[in-house]
Amino acid sequence: MQLDKKLKKKLDQLIKDHRITAYSVDGNRILICVESEEDATILKCLSFEGFEVEVKITGRFVAL
């Protein structure tokens, strides 16, 4: 599915934030993965018009 250009730009900016480890868009659901509980608290108020946002604490992804 092609992402709306504006949304893609916003998410691409977001992934540069050190607290964010990953994101994905599935239908009208945006999943934002963060490093810690503290990050989740800070970012839980994120909103994208027309999308449901879920914030998941995954920790930092490291090459194993």
Added chain:
Amino acid sequence: MDRTKRFEVLAGGISIGSERVTAGTLSGVFKDMTDGRDVLVSNWHVFEGQPKKTQILQPGPHDGGLVDTDRVGRLKRYVSLKPSRWRVAICAILGSLLGEWCSAYRNLVDAAVATFEPSDPRRKLVRGVYMDDGNILCPRGTHPGDGIIGRKVWKVGRTTGFGEGVVVSDNAVVKVWYGDQYILFQDQIIVKGKSEGGDSGSPVFLLSGDRPSENDQLVGLLFAGSDEYFVVCKYKHLQNLLKVNWQPV
């Protein structure tokens, strides 16, 4: 089962690594689409080195693998984790015009291929993966990796052995720490499941029944993880970019 020991029969799920790294996991024996030969596959950061020169050791150096005596092959080729030279050159000249294209470079796989050139002629290749009981299971199918949110998967890795998980995303943009820098990947699978250092390269299969079986499908390779999640690059990208097939007989 100790997956860090030396194996005469090579199959997925055991310790392996280039002479330059510590140790990772052998994904398994694949068919090289470029010449039809059987090859060894794992992550690029597990097989890191120079094509045709760097030796691939089983077990990996951290597990006692020695250059020459424990050689099972040599690095054949890999998918670069950096932008190609022409892309860097174009961005150096036209970066201001192509801002988004230049800043949005993302990888699809962390993967490499090695030849099978064992220093010990008794060593042989077998398709499939080692299960925790020491038997080799050979799931026959493959899956491109799309449309699998909520599906159960399993993996076998050098460090944590067999483990199950559930797919939470199948098209994620993921930031992975490589020790000295973050590298961005797109179109990745995120799984809620356990993994640890040394599990990189673990083959990941879609579970089709209650327990692992030959009916399961290879969906990709684990290459990164955190305490409770791991990241898998998709089989379809392995085929397209690395030019290998999981082709059980």
